[in-house]
Each structure stands twice: as C-alpha cells, then as structure tokens.
Amino acid sequence: MNNNHQDGGGPSNDGSYIKRLIYLFGIVYFAQGLAQASGLISQPLSFYLKEVMHFDEAQSTAYLAVLTIPWLIKPLYGLVSDFIPLFGYRRKTWLLALNAMSAGAFFWLTGLSDASLIVSALLLTAVGTAASDVIVDAVMVENGQKYNMVGKFQSVQWFWFYTAQIATSIAGGWIAGGSDPASALHTAALITMCAPAAVALLAWFGLKEDKSRINTVEMKKTALSLGEAFKSPTLWGVITFLAFYNFSPSFGTPMYYHMVDKLKFSQEFIGTLGAIGSAGAVIGTFLYGWYFTKKTLHFQLTFAILAGAIGTFSYLSVVQNSPMAGAIMVGLSLVFGAAGAIATLTVLSLAGRACPKKAEGFTFAALMSVYNGFAQLSAIVGSWMFVHWFDRSLSPLIIVSGVFTLACFLLVPLLKGVKDDAEEGGGK
Numbered sequence: 001m002n003n004n005h006q007d008g009g010g011p012s013n014d015g016s017y018i019k020r021l022i023y024l025f026g027i028v029y030f031a032q033g034l035a036q037a038s039g040l041i042s043q044p045l046s047f048y049l050k051e052v053m054h055f056d057e058a059q060s061t062a063y064l065a066v067l068t069i070p071w072l073i074k075p076l077y078g079l080v081s082d083f084i085p086l087f088g089y090r091r092k093t094w095l096l097a098l099n100a101m102s103a104g105a106f107f108w109l110t111g112l113s114d115a116s117l118i119v120s121a122l123l124l125t126a127v128g129t130a131a132s133d134v135i136v137d138a139v140m141v142e143n144g145q146k147y148n149m150v151g152k153f154q155s156v157q158w159f160w161f162y163t164a165q166i167a168t169s170i171a172g173g174w175i176a177g178g179s180d181p182a183s184a185l186h187t188a189a190l191i192t193m194c195a196p197a198a199v200a201l202l203a204w205f206g207l208k209e210d211k212s213r214i215n216t217v218e219m220k221k222t223a224l225s226l227g228e229a230f231k232s233p234t235l236w237g238v239i240t241f242l243a244f245y246n247f248s249p250s251f252g253t254p255m256y257y258h259m260v261d262k263l264k265f266s267q268e269f270i271g272t273l274g275a276i277g278s279a280g281a282v283i284g285t286f287l288y289g290w291y292f293t294k295k296t297l298h299f300q301l302t303f304a305i306l307a308g309a310i311g312t313f314s315y316l317s318v319v320q321n322s323p324m325a326g327a328i329m330v331g332l333s334l335v336f337g338a339a340g341a342i343a344t345l346t347v348l349s350l351a352g353r354a355c356p357k358k359a360e361g362f363t364f365a366a367l368m369s370v371y372n373g374f375a376q377l378s379a380i381v382g383s384w385m386f387v388h389w390f391d392r393s394l395s396p397l398i399i400v401s402g403v404f405t406l407a408c409f410l411l412v413p414l415l416k417g418v419k420d421d422a423e424e425g426g427g428k
C-alpha cells in the first residue's frame with residue numbers, strides 16, 4: 001500500500017519537494033524551449049537550408065515536415081509511460097533514456113552536412129523531446145493534483161518555455177549571423193545538446209517515484225473509457241475546431257525568406273524579432289492568467305479568432321520594403337506575440353475542458369496531436385501556395401490566411417457542450 005509521506009516526510013518535506021518540482025518543471029521547459037526544432041537550432045537550420053542546400057520556401061517546409069510526426073503520436077508515449085515501466089519506473093527512467101538519446105543525436109548532428117543525415121538526427125531529437133514533453137506533463141498532472149498545484153506548475157512551465165524562446169531567438173540570430181551556415185548549424189547543435197543532457201540528470205536525481213509494474217486491469221479500464229470518449233459529439237466538435245483553426249495557410253517560412261531577400265534584414269535582427277515576439281508571449285501568458293481566465297470561453301474564443309485575423313492582416317504592412325519596415329516588425333512582433341500566446345492558451349484550455357473523465361491524459365494528447373498535425377499541414381500548404389500559386393507574392397497568402405482564421409467563427413456553435421469554468425464561478 002502506497003501512503004503519502006512514506007519516505008519520512010511531512011508538510012515540511014512536501015514543501016521542499018514542491019520547490020524541487022517547481023525548479024524541475026522550470027528547467028525542463030526551458031530546456032525543451034531550447035531543444036525543440038523551433039528553438040536554438042531553428043534559425044541556423046533555416047539559414048543552412050537556404051544558403052547551402054538552396055531549398056526554396058516549399059522545399060524547406062516539406063523537408064522539415066517529418067519532424068512533426070513525433071508530435072502527432074504523443075498519445076502513444078503517454079500510454080507507454082503510463083502502463084509499461086522501464087526498469088521498474090514509469091517516468092524517471094523513460095525521461096533519462098529519451099533525453100540521453102536526444103543529447104546523442106544533437107552531438108551526432110555537429111558533424112553532419114548531408115541533408116538526409118541531418119533530418120535523421122533531428123528526427124531522433126524530435127522523438128526524444130516530444131515523448132519527454134508528454135511524460136513531464138504526466139508528472140505535472142500527478143503531482144499537481146496531489147498537492148493542488150496544477151495551475152502553479154503550468155504557469156511555471158509556460159513562463160520558462162517562452163523565456164527560453166527569447167534567449168534562443170537572440171542566440172540563434174547571433175550564431176547564424178556570426179559564421180558560415182555550416183558552422184552556425186553545428187555550433188547550435190553542440191549548445192543544444194546540453195539541454196536534454198541536463199533534463200536527463202535532473203529527472204533521475206530530482207524525481208521521487210515508487211516502483212511500478214505493468215497493470216493490465218487499468219489498461220482495460222482506460223481502453224473502455226477511450227471508447228466512450230470518442231463517442232462524444234462535443235469532443236468531435238472540438239477536434240473540428242482545432243483542425244480548422246490551425247489549417248489557415250501559414251506564411252512562417254515564406255516570411256523568413258521575405259525578411260532576408262526583400263526586407264534585407266540581418267540574421268541578428270531576425271533573431272531579435274523572434275526574441276521580441278517571445279517577450280510579448282510572456283506578457284500574454286501573464287495577461288491570460290490574470291484577466292482572460294475570468295472570462296467566458298466564448299469571450300476567449302472571440303478574442304483568439306479576432307486577434308489571429310487582425311494579426312495576420314497586419315503583416316500586409318511589411319509586404320513592401322520601406323524605411324519603417326524594421327520598426328513595424330518590432331511592433332507587430334511584440335503586440336501579436338502577446339495576442340498569439342493568449343490565443344494559444346485559449347485553444348489549449350478549450351482542449352483541456354473537452355477531455356472526458358478517466359481518459360483525460362490520452363484524450364488531451366490526442367487533441368494536441370490534431371493541433372500539431374494541422375499546424376504543420378498549414379505550413380506545408382502555405383509554402384506550396386506561396387511558390388506555386390502566388391508566384392512568391394506574400395500579399396495573397398496573408399489575405400487567404402486571415403480569411404481562414406475569421407471563418408473559425410462558423411465553427412464556434414459546435415463547442416456549446418464544452419463546460420465553461422467562468423460559468424461555474426472559477427478560473428483555472
């Protein structure tokens with residue numbers, strides 16, 4: 001029988017462990033922000049694909065699309081971690097093994113120049129990072145429910161993730177701008193290697209976990225719960241909304257090429273813009289917790305859709321080069337970095353509220369797989385349209401993207417069955 005405080009602890013010991021968890025979650029999410037494909041390696045990699053491989057916008061996006069696959073199968077990691085212990089542990093040994101694999105793959109990348117080998121190494125890092133993310137979230141939920149600290153733990157995670165993005169944007173731009181493309185890619189990989197290595201050590205030495213065995217009874221119960229979950233019309237309404245919300249053709253990669261080729265921004269300045277956007281996201285995270293969680297879900301979704309559409313259309317102001325292009329991009333990055341974070345947290349909250357009882361973990365991971373999958377599809381479609389339909393003209397792609405976002409209002413009625421925290425008198 002498993003009792004609380006079995007290791008001789010009491011309130012004081014719990015307080016010490018909670019502090020350790022807060023540090024752990026903060027460091028882990030900072031490390032994940034550093035190690036993801038959108039982290040430190042992002043700009044040096046884009047620079048390498050453009051200048052060395054001579055990929056166009058569509059080719060670059062398609063080349064990196066495979067890195068989304070590990071994020072599409074997130075529910076699988078959750079099931080494996082929940083029910084198949086590794087050397088007697090469900091969490092810490094998996095975290096150790098996965099992050100050791102990621103660190104090794106980044107080290108391998110430091111000596112690669114072939115495109116197929118580079119993407120193979122990056123695929124290993126994506127598997128390790130995505131699976132680690134699922135397992136860390138499981139640890140957060142377990143301990144958050146035990147200590148009534150879910151909101152606190154989540155705020156710590158997202159704060160440090162966005163803080164990592166500020167650091168990686170500045171550092172990535174500096175690395176890309178300060179050396180040749182190959183050296184920039186290899187340097188970024190070497191630095192990034194330290195992040196999963198640190199997570200592996202922290203998980204092993206920082207987590208308290210009891211020994212576990214394969215539990216076939218719970219596996220059967222979970223399977224039955226999942227069967228009931230996916231009969232819910234509300235859940236399918238949320239899936240439809242998430243898919244369409246993220247399907248609006250993205251202009252992320254075309255915008256990078258546009259900033260380099262037409263706006264003539266330096267790699268350092270592009271990195272600075274990313275950092276400013278992430279700083280805006282930190283502000284947006286604070287505003288969401290302080291203000292938006294007190295509002296109804298309908299209010300939050302209305303804001304998310306309008307902010308997304310207005311933010312998209314606003315980039316029409318930098319389609320042509322001008323002396324003010326740099327200043328305009330700074331303002332857009334800050335304001336819509338904040339708005340984008342609020343919109344993201346709203347959509348994540350929507351997904352969380354739609355999860356049925358007894359199948360929360362798997363269902364949330366499945367919804368996030370839909371979210372990530374359609375985001376990548378959006379990037380592929382947007383880059384393809386930019387190259388093959390719009391003859392590398394950014395304006396029509398921006399307009400199409402904004403119109404798709406506005407069309408999400410048509411899907412809001414599908415979400416009537418989702419419970420609203422504000423209507424129940426609570427926030428997060």
